[in-house]
Amino acid sequence: MSRPSIDLALRLDHRDVVAHVDGRALLIEAIRDLGARSARIGCLTGDCGACTVLLDGQPVKSCLVLAAAADGREVVTLEGSASAIAETVRRAFIAKKGFQCGYCTSGMILVAIDLLEAFATPTEADIRSAISGNLCRCTGYDDIVSAIADAAEQLSAKAATRESPEIF
Amino acid sequence: MAIPEQESAANGTGPALSHAGVGTAAWVGRDIPRKDADRFVLGHIDYTADMIAPGTLRVAIVRSSHAHARIGRIDTAAASAAPGVVAVFTGADVRACSAPMPTRVPRERFPGPVDIWCLAADEVLYVGQPIAAVVATSLNDAEAAKSLVEIDYDMLEPVLDAAAALAPGGALARADWPTNVVARDTIRQGDLDRAFQAAFRTVGGEISFGSGTSAPMEPRCYIADWDDRASHLTLHGTLQQPHPTRWMLAQVLGLREAQIRVVAPPAGGTFGLKMVGHPEEALVAILSRELKRPVAFLESREECFLANAREQTHRFEIAADAQGRIIAFRNTIVADVGAIGAGGGWVMAMVTPTVFPTVYDVPNVAVDAVAVTTNKPPWQGIRGYGKETANLVMERAVELIAVELGMSSIEVRRRNLLPKQAFPHRLPSGLNLDSGDYAPALDQLLDLFPLDEWRQRQQDADSNDKRIGIGFAFDLTPEGASFPGSMQAGFETSTVTVDPTGTVRVATSVTSPGGGNETGIAQIVADVFGLLPDDVTIIQGDTDITPFGTGNTSSRSLMFGGAAAVLAARELKSRVAACAATLLQAEPGELVFAQGRICVDADADRSVPFKQAVSTIYTHAYSIAADIELPLQVIKTYRSPNIRHVPDEFGRISAYPSFPYSVHAAAIEIDVATAQVRVLDYAAIHDCGVVVNPGLVEGQFRGAVAMGIGAALWEELLYDESGATRTNRFKSYVLPRAPDLPRIRMGHRVTPSPFQPLGTKGAGESGFGGAMSVITNAIADALGEHGRHVNRVPFKPDRLLPLLAGALS
Numbered sequence: 001m002s003r004p005s006i007d008l009a010l011r012l013d014h015r016d017v018v019a020h021v022d023g024r025a026l027l028i029e030a031i032r033d034l035g036a037r038s039a040r041i042g043c044l045t046g047d048c049g050a051c052t053v054l055l056d057g058q059p060v061k062s063c064l065v066l067a068a069a070a071d072g073r074e075v076v077t078l079e080g081s082a083s084a085i086a087e088t089v090r091r092a093f094i095a096k097k098g099f100q101c102g103y104c105t106s107g108m109i110l111v112a113i114d115l116l117e118a119f120a121t122p123t124e125a126d127i128r129s130a131i132s133g134n135l136c137r138c139t140g141y142d143d144i145v146s147a148i149a150d151a152a153e154q155l156s157a158k159a160a161t162r163e164s165p166e167i168f
Numbered sequence: 169m170a171i172p173e174q175e176s177a178a179n180g181t182g183p184a185l186s187h188a189g190v191g192t193a194a195w196v197g198r199d200i201p202r203k204d205a206d207r208f209v210l211g212h213i214d215y216t217a218d219m220i221a222p223g224t225l226r227v228a229i230v231r232s233s234h235a236h237a238r239i240g241r242i243d244t245a246a247a248s249a250a251p252g253v254v255a256v257f258t259g260a261d262v263r264a265c266s267a268p269m270p271t272r273v274p275r276e277r278f279p280g281p282v283d284i285w286c287l288a289a290d291e292v293l294y295v296g297q298p299i300a301a302v303v304a305t306s307l308n309d310a311e312a313a314k315s316l317v318e319i320d321y322d323m324l325e326p327v328l329d330a331a332a333a334l335a336p337g338g339a340l341a342r343a344d345w346p347t348n349v350v351a352r353d354t355i356r357q358g359d360l361d362r363a364f365q366a367a368f369r370t371v372g373g374e375i376s377f378g379s380g381t382s383a384p385m386e387p388r389c390y391i392a393d394w395d396d397r398a399s400h401l402t403l404h405g406t407l408q409q410p411h412p413t414r415w416m417l418a419q420v421l422g423l424r425e426a427q428i429r430v431v432a433p434p435a436g437g438t439f440g441l442k443m444v445g446h447p448e449e450a451l452v453a454i455l456s457r458e459l460k461r462p463v464a465f466l467e468s469r470e471e472c473f474l475a476n477a478r479e480q481t482h483r484f485e486i487a488a489d490a491q492g493r494i495i496a497f498r499n500t501i502v503a504d505v506g507a508i509g510a511g512g513g514w515v516m517a518m519v520t521p522t523v524f525p526t527v528y529d530v531p532n533v534a535v536d537a538v539a540v541t542t543n544k545p546p547w548q549g550i551r552g553y554g555k556e557t558a559n560l561v562m563e564r565a566v567e568l569i570a571v572e573l574g575m576s577s578i579e580v581r582r583r584n585l586l587p588k589q590a591f592p593h594r595l596p597s598g599l600n601l602d603s604g605d606y607a608p609a610l611d612q613l614l615d616l617f618p619l620d621e622w623r624q625r626q627q628d629a630d631s632n633d634k635r636i637g638i639g640f641a642f643d644l645t646p647e648g649a650s651f652p653g654s655m656q657a658g659f660e661t662s663t664v665t666v667d668p669t670g671t672v673r674v675a676t677s678v679t680s681p682g683g684g685n686e687t688g689i690a691q692i693v694a695d696v697f698g699l700l701p702d703d704v705t706i707i708q709g710d711t712d713i714t715p716f717g718t719g720n721t722s723s724r725s726l727m728f729g730g731a732a733a734v735l736a737a738r739e740l741k742s743r744v745a746a747c748a749a750t751l752l753q754a755e756p757g758e759l760v761f762a763q764g765r766i767c768v769d770a771d772a773d774r775s776v777p778f779k780q781a782v783s784t785i786y787t788h789a790y791s792i793a794a795d796i797e798l799p800l801q802v803i804k805t806y807r808s809p810n811i812r813h814v815p816d817e818f819g820r821i822s823a824y825p826s827f828p829y830s831v832h833a834a835a836i837e838i839d840v841a842t843a844q845v846r847v848l849d850y851a852a853i854h855d856c857g858v859v860v861n862p863g864l865v866e867g868q869f870r871g872a873v874a875m876g877i878g879a880a881l882w883e884e885l886l887y888d889e890s891g892a893t894r895t896n897r898f899k900s901y902v903l904p905r906a907p908d909l910p911r912i913r914m915g916h917r918v919t920p921s922p923f924q925p926l927g928t929k930g931a932g933e934s935g936f937g938g939a940m941s942v943i944t945n946a947i948a949d950a951l952g953e954h955g956r957h958v959n960r961v962p963f964k965p966d967r968l969l970p971l972l973a974g975a976l977s
């Protein structure tokens with residue numbers, strides 16, 4: 001039984017992990033085996049975005065990355081994503097019903113956070129284009145778009161309050 | 169999580185969303201967030217695939233590469249010796265240790281034998297049919313060993329379309345059947361010949377539908393764990409119907425139901441795909457019992473595209489009098505339902521004929537339907553379940569007759585819609601429409617959709633470059649399917665328990681596909697007790713703790729499972745009221761349950777917390793509560809009074825109790841050079857009776873519309889000349905993406921169903937057919953005069969280009 005296997009060391013959701021994985025394994029398979037289950041498998045062909053994670057801060061479809069290629073790098077999944085923007089996006093997804101079955105939600109939220117980190121005032125077209133690599137079969141996207149737009153508005157409002165001079 | 173106080177943003181709802189008969193409607197009609205919403209956005213929901221424990225064996229399935237053949241020798245030696253492989257099973261192995269899978273439709277109704285094994289034992293009926301199972305310690309090893317299984321095939325002639333299936337003396341799709349015809353239906357009302365002779369105008373047409381599939385984001389997955397010491401099986405799976413799956417497994421494995429626990433974890437979308445009857449449900453169970461280890465199957469996306477559905481052709485004729493009244497409609501339907509498996513997907517073909525003439529009052533109707541089996545993959549349930557094609561054909565027929573009459577199709581609709589006072593209304597098929605208010609819904613739609621503006625834009629567009637089309641369509645979606653002879657026949661059951669601390673537990677037979685029905689059920693039960701939805705826990709999808717029922721099909725959750733829960737909750741409420749009456753020295757009839765308290769109606773100061781009344785019952789069972797029946801648990805089954813399984817005078821039954829409808833308008837633009845279609849504007853009015861949670865209903869309706877737009881424009885399963893699925897990835901089976909869709913504007917009407925205790929109708933599936941139809945009508949409109957030649961859905965560019973060429977010449 002000789003199967004190519006490799007040692008993998010990476011930072012996964014702010015923890016250092018090491019694993020001995022099948023050399024053929026994809027990043028999505030390796031991190032799910034390591035317990036990061038919020039990254040979902042929808043196609044393994046790079047088409048659905050359910051497997052989206054942040055690799056060194058950039059959103060990637062983790063089914064398109066070999067586990068071996070992530071050695072020594074940092075992976076953040078939805079479960080490890082924590083920031084003011086992340087929190088706002090999460091609240092907005094709840095308030096605007098930006099999910100139904102939730103299977104696409106990990107990818108959608110990570111992509112939304114990435115969009116809002118780069119770009120505080122996206123238009124509806126910007127939002128639709130940002131999530132164009134992520135399929136959702138339940139919502140028809142409207143509620144997801146509304147959630148992201150709502151999060152953008154709240155963040156801008158907060159930023160505006162911060163910038164306005166203290167009155168008291 | 170705090171519950172926002174804002175009321176529904178739904179258009180045109182207002183106070184009509186409140187309802188009668190349940191008590192104070194504090195929660196019904198409120199757009200409250202989903203139960204467990206935090207877990208969804210934190211990524212803390214575990215779907216079935218997340219429950220595959222380390223050490224679980226994995227299955228890879230060797231599938232037939234031929235559409236029709238006899239299986240000869242299978243050599244598994246090399247695969248068995250491959251790294252990581254634990255066992256290789258064939259049809260012969262399965263036959264030696266199990267029984268055939270029972271069919272959803274009783275086997276006597278088929279024209280020949282239907283012994284369905286989870287691995288083909290003798291004859292293969294479609295490309296992709298499971299033949300052998302490679303079980304290994306990892307999925308990669310199982311997959312790698314698949315190609316080492318050698319199979320000899322003796323070719324049989326495949327039947328790959330309906331024409332070949334019906335050709336006299338042609339090949340048979342199943343060698344042991346005398347015919348390819350699986351089922352027929354003949355529906356008659358009135359005198360067709362006379363009506364067509366007397367007609368002022370008649371017109372006919374043909375429409376065929378390509379094959380489609382529901383493609384939920386979560387693929388199927390089953391995990392079987394046989395405990396050999398206890399002789400007990402646990403199956404976790406992507407299962408819409410856990411109880412029917414347990415019934416199926418009991419027969420396949422020769423076990424008592426009590427030896428099997430079937431669990432359906434949260435589902436990543438189903439849309440009909442995950443109904444009972446997939447071979448892998450039985451396969452993992454058999455493998456686990458034989459190997460005495462847990463075994464999991466996780467479907468690949470490619471395998472998911474083996475789910476087939478909808479391919480059919482309609483030839484119709486419609487007749488009208490000089491006043492624009494539709495006086496007759498006839499239609500012949502031929503459906504290619506692929507191979508027959510254990511599931512009931514093919515039944516969709518027999519639902520289609522029963523929906524005519526949808527929302528219109530047509531005195532003379534004839535529908536003839538035939539479903540033929542071929543050597544393509546079996547039909548699997550898909551949203552619309554056959555109703556979508558009926559709606560599309562009817563809506564095309566209305567457009568065509570409007571052209572003949574020289575009237576606007578909106579006006580023709582108005583003259584023919586069933587009026588509100590005509591309900592309940594018997595369709596020619598025997599279905600009994602519960603309620604409807606169609607014409608005002610059309611008016612409401614015209615307020616939402618700027619028709620004149622779009623007509624102007626249409627005129628202004630350069631028709632040699634871009635063509636704008638405007639469409640309208642009604643959609644009638646019969647819901648709550650309850651088929652006689654099917655396991656089971658369509659009732660649902662809920663067990664409601666009031667626990668000692670005063671919280672409430674509802675264990676219900678209806679499951680959730682992920683749409684949020686648990687939140688809706690919590691709302692209606694919370695209203696009965698005057699509690700918060702957070703005080704009500706909903707338990708679903710576990711045959712050990714939820715009562716027997718269908719599960720999730722045909723938008724039945726609130727309609728049936730919710731109704732059963734309300735009936736049970738009301739009975740418990742009266743018990744708690746009896747105790748409170750003693751505590752408050754009042755009559756039970758004077759008590760009001762609200763905001764967690766029970767108070768005397770006329771004297772709000774005399775009240776007792778709900779919790780306290782409940783606690784008193786538990787702690788004073790021999791004194792104050794001596795007369796109150798224990799436990800505080802009631803189980804109720806709901807059967808709809810609008811189902812009739814006894815044939816009426818015309819020999820027809822009525823298997824659907826509930827009839828939500830919607831009316832849609834869309835503006836589309838076709839790029840003449842590329843035949844790409846863009847949807848520019850979309851509006852719809854939806855009526856599913858009393859709305860329990862507007863946000864949930866709207867979200868699902870929009871999802872249905874998006875799916876219908878996809879089915880009209882992009883989604884089609886294609887097969888090559890050998891019968892193999894060519895569209896096996898999202899790159900070739902194209903789902904709508906966010907930039908492909910406009911914002912879908914919607915409004916509600918509320919026409920309660922008189923047959924359902926809360927006045928609700930099914931919601932969730934409704935809208936899909938309307939979206940397919942409205943896009944089709946808009947495309948025909950964009951083609952102008954040539955639009956009458958529109959005859960095949962979906963409108964992929966290769967089909968639309970010749971139509972455009974015709975329109976331009």
Ligand code: FES
Nearest residue numbers: 043044048049063
């Ligand atoms: S699983 Fe990676 S894109 Fe679908």
Ligand code: FES
Nearest residue numbers: 100104136137138
């Ligand atoms: S919520 Fe189900 S796939 Fe998006």
